[in-house]
Amino acid sequence: MKWKTKWIIAFLLTVSVVALSKMEERQLVNIPITQYVTTGKDFVVMKKWVSSWIADDESITVSAEAAFDPFAKYESFQPYQDGAIISYTQPLSITSQGNGLVVFTGYTRQSGKTVTIQYDNGDEVTYGFVGSFSTLPYTTVRRGDEIAMMDEDAVYIRVKRNGIPLEPTVLATYMTGDLE
Numbered sequence: 712m713k714w715k716t717k718w719i720i721a722f723l724l725t726v727s728v729v730a731l732s733k734m735e736e737r738q739l740v741n742i743p744i745t746q747y748v749t750t751g752k753d754f755v756v757m758k759k760w761v762s763s764w765i766a767d768d769e770s771i772t773v774s775a776e777a778a779f780d781p782f783a784k785y786e787s788f789q790p791y792q793d794g795a796i797i798s799y800t801q802p803l804s805i806t807s808q809g810n811g812l813v814v815f816t817g818y819t820r821q822s823g824k825t826v827t828i829q830y831d832n833g834d835e836v837t838y839g840f841v842g843s844f845s846t847l848p849y850t851t852v853r854r855g856d857e858i859a860m861m862d863e864d865a866v867y868i869r870v871k872r873n874g875i876p877l878e879p880t881v882l883a884t885y886m887t888g889d890l891e
Contacts (some may be wrong), residue, residue, distance in 0.1 A: 793870030
């Protein structure tokens with residue numbers, strides 16, 4: 712499909728969801744549309760459905776560096792705010808652990824400049840204290856895509872599985888891919 716057709720379909724889908732949620736709000740329909748679109752997992756399901764519907768059959772093979780492994784060469788590890796702060800000797804590029812959707816880029820009081828990814832497997836990973844963003848909100852990412860760049864020598868990481876933050880002690884296992 713041409714990109715114009717894809718944008719028209721995406722626009723119509725968005726208008727439909729908003730219209731149905733307004734109709735649900737006024738109790739004109741009994742479809743719980745707001746329940747379907749208010750959680751990260753539902754965004755992933757909708758993204759997969761729309762992608763499968765309008766996906767091109769073209770595929771491009773590219774090579775990429777290995778995904779960001781914050782536990783490969785760290786200096787110190789400190790539990791902090793349902794996650795951990797990991798320090799390094801030099802700033803690093805933060806890359807995607809898998810395919811997913813960037814659901815937040817912005818500033819928070821707890822972790823400064825922050826980016827959150829909702830991965831296709833349902834896990835939500837937040838990287839804080841980043842220096843610069845390499846992606847925009849609601850952008851899809853693939854394994855190995857650069858998400859952000861560290862300016863400082865430390866990064867905050869929090870992983871939520873099924874909406875529950877993982878203990879900092881299992882983050883190393885998760886980031887190496889052994890906790891699936």
